[in-house]
Amino acid sequence: MLSARARRLVVALAALATALLTARLGLWQLDRAAQKQALQQAVEAQAALPPLPASELASTAAQAAQQLHRRATVRGQWVPGHTVFLDNRQMDGRPGFFVLTPLRLDDGSAVLVQRGWVPRDAQERTRLPEVPTPQAPVTLVARVQGPPARLYEFTPLDGEAGPIRQNLSIESFADETQLSLRPLTLLQLDDGDAAAAPAADGLRRRWPLPAVDVHKHYGYAVQWFSLAALITGLYVWFQLLRPRRRAA
Structure with missing residues (x-):
């Protein structure tokens, strides 16, 4: 003892x-x-700069890091056949999907757009919601982001397939779709009040601010x-x- x-x-x-x-x-x-x-101060400082045109979007990872949180105005055509629904994403405390669709730009390259959030079907979680996607060229107001936020999972990023996924790698997705994707994503914004009702495409874009919590x-x-x-x-x-x- x-x-x-x-x-x-x-x-x-x-x-x-x-x-x-x-x-x-x-x-x-x-x-x-x-x-x-x-981070919030960086977002506000970048947002005060003039919006980037599509022609000046980063083509390398180093350029993408310098453009983070910068506003951009781009014009292109959706590639709806490669739309991805990232599962287990929340907005306003509700579970659902982040909807990502590539946008083909006028120069032939493409950029992955985080279009917004939709709730998940409470009865059948694998049932995909209808997301109206115009076939005509569109002009978007967006904010430059890095790759989609990654959630923990046991499956490697390049091992997922299908429209519903837990995570998404830009590099692997570019190889899968054969699209010339820029090394960044665009966070689509609404013109007007971010707390308003969902837009005409049914997506909610009430993106949280970094310092909200x-x-x-x-x-x-x-x-x-x-x-x-x-x-x-x-x-x-x-x-x-x-x-x-x-x-x-």
Whole structure:
């Protein structure tokens, strides 16, 4: 059995490690909040720049990184035969699909457009909603984005097929469709109030802002710091102050 001194040492080390861990988690939440605020500032700064024409859209990954969050105005023709529905996406707390369709530009290249969100059929989750897609050329107002956000899955990105998918790789999709895809996606925007009813194509484009949940991270940080303070206070009381009071 451990001696009294050894037990006190174990308790001290456990309290110290737990307090440091919870304090570090609090700092991590503050860092997450700062990252989202910086991203939001970058989005606003890029949005203030003049919209990019289709001819200036990035053709390399390095150029795409410089154009992130920049507004763009493009004209092209939908390729509806390659529409993809990304599953398990939420908007306003409801499960559904993100609808992605390639748009063939006037120069022959194409860009993958995140057109909007549709709810999933509650009775049959594999039933695809009807999404009206014009055959005539269209002009879009959009925001430059990177690849679609990836959700965790066991299947590799290049192993998925069919219209319903969990994730999508631009490179693999370009090989699959034989389209000359730009190394980015466009987030289609509505002209007017983003909180309005779905557009004529039935898609909702109430895209969340990066810093929309920043207060959640502050709340988590307060909880972790409070827990660190509680652990420290309990250790000081039970291991230091209380024994001295008893001895006195």
